[in-house]
Amino acid sequence: MTLAVILKQVPDVVEELAIDPSGTDLDRDSVSYVVNEFDEHALEEALLLREATGEDVVVVGVDTTGELDQALYTALAKGAQRAVKLVGDVEGSWLSTRALAGLLAPVIRELSPRLVLTGVQAPDDLDGQLAPTLGALLDWPHTGVVVGTELADGLVRVRKELWGGIMLDLELATPAVLGIQAARATPRYVPVGRVRQAMRESTIEEVEVETPVESAPKLSRLRAPEAAGRAEMLTGSPSDVVERILEILRARGLY
Amino acid sequence: MLTTPERIAFLLLALASLLLTLRGVRLIVRAIGRGYGRPSWGVFLRRVIPVSLDILLQRPIFRTRPLVSLLHAGVFFAFVFYGLVNVLDLLEGFNGYSTLHASGVASAYNLVADLLSVAALLGMLGLLLRRFGLRPFRFNRAVFLLPSVRFGISRDSAIVGGFILLHVGSRWAGQAVRIAESGRPDWSQPTASLLARLLGGLDAATLAVASHATWWLALGLILVFLPYFPYSKHIHLFMAPLNLILREEKPLGRLEPPVGNGQLGSARLEELRWYQILDAYACIMCNRCQDVCPAHGTGRALSPAALEINKRYYLNRNLNRFAGGTTSPPLLETATSRAAVWSCTTCGACVRICPVGNRPMLDLIDLRRSLVFAGDELDPNLQAALESLSRYGNSFGKPARQRARWARDLPFPVKDARKEPVEYLWFVGDFASFDPRMQENTKTVAQLFHQAGVDFGILYEDEWNSGNDVRRVGEEGLFELLAEHNLAVLGKARFRAIVTTDPHSYNALRNEYSALGLDVPVYHYTEVLAELLERGQLRPSKRLQAVATYHDPCYLGRYNRITAAPRRVIRALGLELREMPRHGENTYCCGAGGGQIWMDSGGQERPSEQRIREAIALGEDVRFFVVACPKDMAMYSDAVKTTGYEQRLTVIDVARLVAWATGLIELEREAAPVSE
Ligand code: SF4
Numbered sequence A: 001m002t003l004a005v006i007l008k009q010v011p012d013v014v015e016e017l018a019i020d021p022s023g024t025d026l027d028r029d030s031v032s033y034v035v036n037e038f039d040e041h042a043l044e045e046a047l048l049l050r051e052a053t054g055e056d057v058v059v060v061g062v063d064t065t066g067e068l069d070q071a072l073y074t075a076l077a078k079g080a081q082r083a084v085k086l087v088g089d090v091e092g093s094w095l096s097t098r099a100l101a102g103l104l105a106p107v108i109r110e111l112s113p114r115l116v117l118t119g120v121q122a123p124d125d126l127d128g129q130l131a132p133t134l135g136a137l138l139d140w141p142h143t144g145v146v147v148g149t150e151l152a153d154g155l156v157r158v159r160k161e162l163w164g165g166i167m168l169d170l171e172l173a174t175p176a177v178l179g180i181q182a183a184r185a186t187p188r189y190v191p192v193g194r195v196r197q198a199m200r201e202s203t204i205e206e207v208e209v210e211t212p213v214e215s216a217p218k219l220s221r222l223r224a225p226e227a228a229g230r231a232e233m234l235t236g237s238p239s240d241v242v243e244r245i246l247e248i249l250r251a252r253g254l255y
Numbered sequence B: 001m002l003t004t005p006e007r008i009a010f011l012l013l014a015l016a017s018l019l020l021t022l023r024g025v026r027l028i029v030r031a032i033g034r035g036y037g038r039p040s041w042g043v044f045l046r047r048v049i050p051v052s053l054d055i056l057l058q059r060p061i062f063r064t065r066p067l068v069s070l071l072h073a074g075v076f077f078a079f080v081f082y083g084l085v086n087v088l089d090l091l092e093g094f095n096g097y098s099t100l101h102a103s104g105v106a107s108a109y110n111l112v113a114d115l116l117s118v119a120a121l122l123g124m125l126g127l128l129l130r131r132f133g134l135r136p137f138r139f140n141r142a143v144f145l146l147p148s149v150r151f152g153i154s155r156d157s158a159i160v161g162g163f164i165l166l167h168v169g170s171r172w173a174g175q176a177v178r179i180a181e182s183g184r185p186d187w188s189q190p191t192a193s194l195l196a197r198l199l200g201g202l203d204a205a206t207l208a209v210a211s212h213a214t215w216w217l218a219l220g221l222i223l224v225f226l227p228y229f230p231y232s233k234h235i236h237l238f239m240a241p242l243n244l245i246l247r248e249e250k251p252l253g254r255l256e257p258p259v260g261n262g263q264l265g266s267a268r269l270e271e272l273r274w275y276q277i278l279d280a281y282a283c284i285m286c287n288r289c290q291d292v293c294p295a296h297g298t299g300r301a302l303s304p305a306a307l308e309i310n311k312r313y314y315l316n317r318n319l320n321r322f323a324g325g326t327t328s329p330p331l332l333e334t335a336t337s338r339a340a341v342w343s344c345t346t347c348g349a350c351v352r353i354c355p356v357g358n359r360p361m362l363d364l365i366d367l368r369r370s371l372v373f374a375g376d377e378l379d380p381n382l383q384a385a386l387e388s389l390s391r392y393g394n395s396f397g398k399p400a401r402q403r404a405r406w407a408r409d410l411p412f413p414v415k416d417a418r419k420e421p422v423e424y425l426w427f428v429g430d431f432a433s434f435d436p437r438m439q440e441n442t443k444t445v446a447q448l449f450h451q452a453g454v455d456f457g458i459l460y461e462d463e464w465n466s467g468n469d470v471r472r473v474g475e476e477g478l479f480e481l482l483a484e485h486n487l488a489v490l491g492k493a494r495f496r497a498i499v500t501t502d503p504h505s506y507n508a509l510r511n512e513y514s515a516l517g518l519d520v521p522v523y524h525y526t527e528v529l530a531e532l533l534e535r536g537q538l539r540p541s542k543r544l545q546a547v548a549t550y551h552d553p554c555y556l557g558r559y560n561r562i563t564a565a566p567r568r569v570i571r572a573l574g575l576e577l578r579e580m581p582r583h584g585e586n587t588y589c590c591g592a593g594g595g596q597i598w599m600d601s602g603g604q605e606r607p608s609e610q611r612i613r614e615a616i617a618l619g620e621d622v623r624f625f626v627v628a629c630p631k632d633m634a635m636y637s638d639a640v641k642t643t644g645y646e647q648r649l650t651v652i653d654v655a656r657l658v659a660w661a662t663g664l665i666e667l668e669r670e671a672a673p674v675s676e
């Protein structure tokens, strides 16, 4: 049996993002991509399950960036058995979560995994729609905000985080789709040597797909966040600082 | 002269003993041969004479502990000379040849043998008294020791010491007996003659028996001891010189790639290189390496001595099986612990001090390599640093584009060495580029270069971490990645020489990159500053009158022997330099190297704090703790605070002092009186 993990690349927000002159896209030449952080946790959770039960882990992704190989090889180096890449005219586009789920669903059904694990959310899916949408398309049970899993006969026990630190333990019939909030352990480090080894020794399976025609809202304009007022640090002796505060309050008519 | 039955007995005993010994030696050779690689006979031929001379002069031993080394020298010289003595004594036993009452060369021989016997006896007594009376050999509680080691070291020392005492003592007494038999003192054997006077009262028959008994005790004992020899630490007699001679003349700062397919590292004894197994046989268990180890010195689980000793005792107990080719248990079960492996700062002190040329540090790095490659759990901070390094080329988790941000604050543009030729390509280093506390120093260095009219440029975002510490953490693949990138960028830039602020980068560029094809001069910025001062390109406008001490960074002072340049700078400014006891190549680690800067130390006290205390002990008047490494600046600025000496001692980069003297900057806290 297999565990399917969905990997998605998102712009690295550590780097400064720039907007393309068209105003409706990021400047793709300057963007660099990272695997969505929650997806890293989904992979780690799958690898932990594999260590406990011996399932095969297969990573699946839609190559919208043209750089997905890197992420897939890294996953193989970490211990996944197979990598499947969906390719086609999707490269260079941003897919809506619904479109993404639509592309993935048939491929995943084909893989007939015991579990599908994906990040609970992503920078371009802040509502965490991927797991529920996939679940609905596949007609499999699903849940999100998962912080721990355990496989048993015909079902999966999951721990889910609710508000205020309350934990909920659930059992779902398998196959099921899980949105992972955090793996039970920090996603593991994979040495560069192993990634290079994976690049030499393993292959990535490819599946041709076409960008679905969907009635999605159209993006009209992308804007950089406006610089908010800067905080001013008051320095000097306490009495200087007090003076300054009073001055500011006075200037605003508050004192 | 021996009787005929005695001769036969001796020959039979000798045969048995030699066969047994040979078997032991062959097993050892096979055990060492299981390691990767083979010794190079070219190296042997090149080094055999100079290194043998070094050993004859006992230079490797006298690096430290002068008194103990003197005792050792006594035993050593006696032993070397005893090679000849034993041969002549054999002759005497078998055909009666004797140098007793002889004149000329033979009398000189007698005199030397006589005096060295006493030297050896005294030396050995001294060493045994020290080992068993003072018990100077202790390991931190957390250090992993094989159960057989605790008791084994003492037993082995007692056997070896006892053997030497008996062997030399019997020979010496035997000479006295023979002198007594002859009825008159032999002036060429003064001490034995003295002893002979005590024996004067004995009758001829007793003396004859004594003559035979002492002969057997002196020479027969060798035959009894010989089969034990390969299992005793006495084998260092051969293994230590071999180890020293066969050591490739390679800088310590250039590591070999991991064994196996180039990634694996070494998890088991047989996965080490041949010379790392030889190390275990050369080790004399003196613990000198442990004494200088900053990890052990701060109560951590690491002892480089214990590592070698454990290896040795594992081999002693399992020699047959190991030499036969069975897979040995992981080194983490027989030689050291995970905690120990991760506390090494790769300071190289153990390698430098070891009298027999061992390099325990290399084992630790190879162990790390195997742990990293096997996906063993890493310290979370270390993992974050490595992930950042592979993503952004720096350990700070900052985009590469921010690397040269500090240069924006300068009143002049810094040349882009990727775009225009420069004389000096300045490889700034991660800490100097990204750490906000260090950026001031970096700007100061830039301003000094500018002021002196140096034509320099930087690589901006294309400079990546040099990978020095990445390699020492055991992440070989990442090191390769970083090095490949930097080499490609350097290959495209046009410059005469590289200058770097960071001793770690310095080491990588100079020693590691040169093995990968980089062929340009590399300088540390202190070398450039010293030159600029001496050539008058930098002119101090005031003399700094204060006492300063200087901390040699391991990767500068010990690894690359750059100790004079920073001192030249300090003196050129008028400062009085007062040395800490551990300086130059004997410097003490700040605790940040080998990736420790990214890990949680967990020691009782940090090495940097001990170091600050060492500086404080130099006297009330020492005002500056001068550093020449961005990591040192970080480590010691912290340590001077945590030890509470912030008011007394100012930690300062040598460049800041220069800039102060040339009037480029004003220091906030004027710790010292300055004369115009
Ligand atoms: S390199 Fe330094 S820290 Fe590491 S074992 Fe040797 S002395 Fe100790």
Ligand code: SF4
Pocket (backbone or CB within 6 Å): B282, B283, B284, B285, B286, B287, B288, B289, B290, B304, B305, B308, B353, B354, B355, B356, B357, B358, B360
């Ligand atoms: S490794 Fe060298 S310094 Fe350390 S105990 Fe052995 S002989 Fe002494």
